[in-house]
Amino acid sequence: MFKHMSKAFSLFVAASMTVAACGLASAADTKAIKVATQSPLSGDQSVVGVDMKRGAELALEQLGKPLADMGFKVELAPFDDQANPDTGVANAKRIVSDPAILAIMGHYNSGVQIPSSEVYHTSGLANVSPANTNPKVTTRGYLEINRIVGRDDVQGVVGADFALSLGAKTVFVLHDKTAYGQGIAEFFKKRADEIGMKVLGFEGTEEKANFDALLSPILAGNPDLVYFGGMYSQAAVLFKQARERGYAGTFLSDDGFDSSDASKIAGQTLIDGGGTYYSTVSGPASVYAGTAKFIADFKAKYNSDPQPFAAQGYDSMAIILKAIENAAKAGGGATPTRAAVAKAVRELKDFPGITGTFTFNQIGDPTVAKYFVLKVNSADPAKWSDNSIVKTLDIAPPQQ
Amino acid sequence: MNRFLQSINARELIRPLGQMVVFSLGSAIVLSSLVLTLALGLDQTAVGLALQDKYNVSLYTYTLVNLPQVVIDGLTIGFVYAAIALGYTMVYGVLEFINFAHSEIFAVGAFVGVEILIALDHSGLLRSASLGMSYVLLTFAIISGMVAAGALAVTVERVAYRPLRGASRLVPLISAIGVSFLLQDLIRLVEGLTTGDFNRIFPSFGNFDQRLNFGKLALGETTINLGISIKSIIVIVAAMLMLMGLNYLVNATRIGKAIRAVAQDRPTASLMGINVNRIISITFLVGGLLGGAAGVLYALKFTRIDPFVGFFPGLKAFAAAVLGGIGNLTGALLGGIVLGMLETFAGSYMGVFTMGAAGSEYKDIFAFSILILVLIFRPQGLMGENVGQKA
Numbered sequence: 004m005f006k007h008m009s010k011a012f013s014l015f016v017a018a019s020m021t022v023a024a025c026g027l028a029s030a031a032d033t034k035a036i037k038v039a040t041q042s043p044l045s046g047d048q049s050v051v052g053v054d055m056k057r058g059a060e061l062a063l064e065q066l067g068k069p070l071a072d073m074g075f076k077v078e079l080a081p082f083d084d085q086a087n088p089d090t091g092v093a094n095a096k097r098i099v100s101d102p103a104i105l106a107i108m109g110h111y112n113s114g115v116q117i118p119s120s121e122v123y124h125t126s127g128l129a130n131v132s133p134a135n136t137n138p139k140v141t142t143r144g145y146l147e148i149n150r151i152v153g154r155d156d157v158q159g160v161v162g163a164d165f166a167l168s169l170g171a172k173t174v175f176v177l178h179d180k181t182a183y184g185q186g187i188a189e190f191f192k193k194r195a196d197e198i199g200m201k202v203l204g205f206e207g208t209e210e211k212a213n214f215d216a217l218l219s220p221i222l223a224g225n226p227d228l229v230y231f232g233g234m235y236s237q238a239a240v241l242f243k244q245a246r247e248r249g250y251a252g253t254f255l256s257d258d259g260f261d262s263s264d265a266s267k268i269a270g271q272t273l274i275d276g277g278g279t280y281y282s283t284v285s286g287p288a289s290v291y292a293g294t295a296k297f298i299a300d301f302k303a304k305y306n307s308d309p310q311p312f313a314a315q316g317y318d319s320m321a322i323i324l325k326a327i328e329n330a331a332k333a334g335g336g337a338t339p340t341r342a343a344v345a346k347a348v349r350e351l352k353d354f355p356g357i358t359g360t361f362t363f364n365q366i367g368d369p370t371v372a373k374y375f376v377l378k379v380n381s382a383d384p385a386k387w388s389d390n391s392i393v394k395t396l397d398i399a400p401p402q403q
Numbered sequence: 404m405n406r407f408l409q410s411i412n413a414r415e416l417i418r419p420l421g422q423m424v425v426f427s428l429g430s431a432i433v434l435s436s437l438v439l440t441l442a443l444g445l446d447q448t449a450v451g452l453a454l455q456d457k458y459n460v461s462l463y464t465y466t467l468v469n470l471p472q473v474v475i476d477g478l479t480i481g482f483v484y485a486a487i488a489l490g491y492t493m494v495y496g497v498l499e500f501i502n503f504a505h506s507e508i509f510a511v512g513a514f515v516g517v518e519i520l521i522a523l524d525h526s527g528l529l530r531s532a533s534l535g536m537s538y539v540l541l542t543f544a545i546i547s548g549m550v551a552a553g554a555l556a557v558t559v560e561r562v563a564y565r566p567l568r569g570a571s572r573l574v575p576l577i578s579a580i581g582v583s584f585l586l587q588d589l590i591r592l593v594e595g596l597t598t599g600d601f602n603r604i605f606p607s608f609g610n611f612d613q614r615l616n617f618g619k620l621a622l623g624e625t626t627i628n629l630g631i632s633i634k635s636i637i638v639i640v641a642a643m644l645m646l647m648g649l650n651y652l653v654n655a656t657r658i659g660k661a662i663r664a665v666a667q668d669r670p671t672a673s674l675m676g677i678n679v680n681r682i683i684s685i686t687f688l689v690g691g692l693l694g695g696a697a698g699v700l701y702a703l704k705f706t707r708i709d710p711f712v713g714f715f716p717g718l719k720a721f722a723a724a725v726l727g728g729i730g731n732l733t734g735a736l737l738g739g740i741v742l743g744m745l746e747t748f749a750g751s752y753m754g755v756f757t758m759g760a761a762g763s764e765y766k767d768i769f770a771f772s773i774l775i776l777v778l779i780f781r782p783q784g785l786m787g788e789n790v791g792q793k794a
Contacts, residue, residue: 045591045595045600045601046600046601046602046709047600047601047602047709049598049600050600180764201457203457203458204754204759204762205759206754206759206762206763206764207762207764208762208763208764209764210764211707211709212701212705212706212707212708212712213480213704213705215476215479215480215747215750215751216473216476216746216747216749216750216751216763216766217750217762217763219469219472219473219476219750219751219752220751220754220755220762220763222472222627222628223458223465223468223469223622223625223627224457224458224625225625225626225627236602236707240705240706240707243706244705244706247612247614247632248614248628248630248632249614249616249628249630264604267604268604268706268707270607
């Protein structure tokens with residue numbers, strides 16, 4: 004018995020040594036670099052976060068060839084930020100301490116991106132954000148931080164203008180007390196005040212289950228429209244309970260509401276009464292001209308329709324790969340520095356992505372961003388991508 | 404049959420029912436008169452005028468019209484708290500230590516119940532179920548949640564508390580906190596295995612989401628629907644039945660007598676031929692059963708559960724048990740109802756009374772300030788004087 008064991012053990016040692024030797028040999032030929040991603044891969048926002056990572060994965064697979072030809076081996080290093088600022092920052096510290104990582108695609112939540120990107124900034128790591136809409140993401144003016152979507156100071160205004168166009172005279176504004184949710188709700192409220200809608204209340208809540216107490220003042224005011232700034236996991240539960248208590252008006256939310264899980268939670272209650280709308284910076288993948296192939300490839304690889312922001316994940320990754328390629332070419336084929344990659348991202352001109360053509364302004368906002376308002380059409384979560392677009396706008400970011 | 408009926412102690416069935424009615428009505432009347440007085444006092448001030456401007460009603464009318472709904476909401480959550488609080492209080496009564504893992508036992512009950520319903524939903528059974536059948540399935544889910552939570556509670560006691568019984572009182576407390584964290588992450592791990600999404604949504608079926616409307620109340624330019632959803636009724640009725648059953652078990656059966664004996668004096672009880680370990684296991688079992696049922700009811704009422712769902716209800720139920728006088732069954736019932744009411748009243752009215760400065764997000768601060776005040780003046784809790792009757 005013992006003899007067998009030792010034989011097996013020596014075999015194992017020999018095998019692992021061979022593997023190690025191979026590893027050494029190949030490392031000498033190719034220069035290994037990594038691109039990190041951060042998004043919620045577990046927890047209730049993982050539905051969106053996982054597909055964001057998959058989008059990046061797909062981009063690396065399809066667009067990694069130019070870098071491979073130059074002798075680079077690009078690896079994806081996915082991190083799970085759990086939609087939690089503490090976890091995001093802890094991951095960010097691990098990411099910047101790995102010298103092979105040259106850029107990071109990430110974050111779904113502005114409240115996570117903002118503190119995490121302070122870490123990227125201090126070590127000069129380029130960050131392309133596929134989804135973060137809070138103005139502060141870019142207004143800090145960091146060279147490393149860019150995003151490919153619109154901003155909440157525009158999205159909130161789009162929401163308020165849309166509410167007025169529906170004929171809403173009174174609104175009740177709620178938010179989830181995160182940087183993202185509270186931010187967009189404040190922009191919504193400001194605009195609503197400006198254009199003459201009556202804001203009956205403005206409240207934040209971290210409650211996830213029992214909205215009874217919060218709903219009493221809302222139902223008493225019976226506003227034409229209830230606005231929620233935050234994520235679907237809270238908004239859908241709140242909308243469901245409001246409808247069950249007899250609220251017949253309209254619900255309006257933001258791009259955080261854009262997930263099929265919203266209708267899994269609230270179902271028919273989203274369709275009843277005045278219906279449910281949400282503004283977003285990321286239309287369903289099908290609205291973009293270049294995404295037909297992306298959707299087909301995504302379906303073939305992962306056997307499901309892409310969630311919102313998956314295509315943006317793909318584009319963010321494509322931008323990073325292109326920037327690394329440019330920086331490497333400029334450096335004569337050597338592995339580029341983080342600073343060179345960050346500079347190369349900002350310098351990209353008219354990069355053709357699948358969700359648009361991207362040029363970043365001096366603070367990292369795209370020069371033009373798309374904003375959509377969508378209407379929930381079906382109580383069936385499988386038909387979430389059939390939600391109809393009621394409004395599309397192209398707006399340049401505010402100058403500041 | 405006749406002998407069986409005679410053997411039932413009817414007094415022990417009616418007494419808790421009476422207590423529940425008295426506590427519910429009492430706390431409703433006290434809190435209602437409090438807010439109405441406050442509303443009358445503030446009506447002509449800036450607070451009243453701000454409301455007049457927004458909703459076109461006087462503060463007094465606003466308060467009055469909203470009252471019935473607030474009371475109903477408060478009672479619903481109050482009974483959930485009471486059912487959980489009984490688990491804390493039973494264990495405290497017998498072992499004099501706080502079982503902090505009880506909130507996770509509640510969560511496990513919720514997850515088991517909801518997972519069973521989700522499985523039934525996938526098999527198509529839920530959608531095709533008739534109304535009667537959907538109640539049967541709900542009962543089945545509740546009972547499964549109870550059994551799982553009860554079994555878990557007994558296991559936790561056997562593994563994490565019994566070996567420490569001779570140690571100082573802080574040691575099992577730390578063990579309980581450890582078990583609590585362990586269970587939270589265990590649920591997260593197990594539920595996250597398939598998709599990474601560890602939250603679950605209570606499938607909608609039957610008529611539980613419907614609402615019984617009692618009528619409309621005019622409020623300024625709008626009207627308020629006064630009503631109660633079927634699921635709230637189910638929560639209240641189920642909690643009442645459980646509380647009555649528990650009261651009967653403790654006060655009118657041989658096992659209950661043994662539980663009370665162990666609570667009063669463990670060594671002497673064991674000299675009288677009571678198997679103390681068995682009785683302690685039974686105490687945990689009963690607490691776990693109640694907690695598990697409360698978990699499924701909580702999921703039914705509030706739709707969405709996550710692995711950390713037990714934390715806040717557990718904390719509040721613990722507070723309720725302390726408020727009522729920990730170790731005292733009637734006290735836990737009273738504490739649960741009062742805390743649920745306080746929280747809902749605070750959440751519903753704080754916004755208008757403070758002109759929107761402190762909205763319902765501060766409801767917990769308010770409820771817990773009251774708790775602190777009560778404990779300053781009555782450290783033994785509201786029902787604390789009945790030490791002899793502790794279970």
